[in-house]
Amino acid sequence: MNWTDKELNTMDYEDSLFIYIRDENGNMHQPTYIWGVSVNGNSYARGANGVDYKWYKAAIRERKAHIKIGNIEKHVVLTFPNDSLTRREFDQAYKNKYISYIELMTSDKTAAATVKMAPIE
DSSP, X not given: OOOOHHHHHHHHHOOOEEEEOBOTTSOBOOOEEEEEEEETTEEEEXXXXXXXXXXXXXXXXXXXXXXXXXXXXXXXXXXXXXXXXXXXXXXXXXXXHOSSSHHHHTSHHHHTTOEEEEEOO
């Protein structure tokens, strides 16, 4: 399943992206605020605290999540891109969307925690 243009537009204009991931016991943890953008028809996000943050460790373990942004709620599959082209395009999308925290959100530490989110039907 792919993102619709409307969903990608929401991703690019709404700031409040929350991710929910199951913990080790199978319980859904409290939502975590992360920073999302779309790039070339795909949806990506980063957390400001990098790979050491609890949500990212759970994302690596579970490889799926539930997200909410604006009026969109979706179950998603998570993958973890680390190529330089995605990084450059993603950093530029952040610079286009966000006015503050640009240095933090495009730092190596934060970029290491990039997730690609693909909707599940």
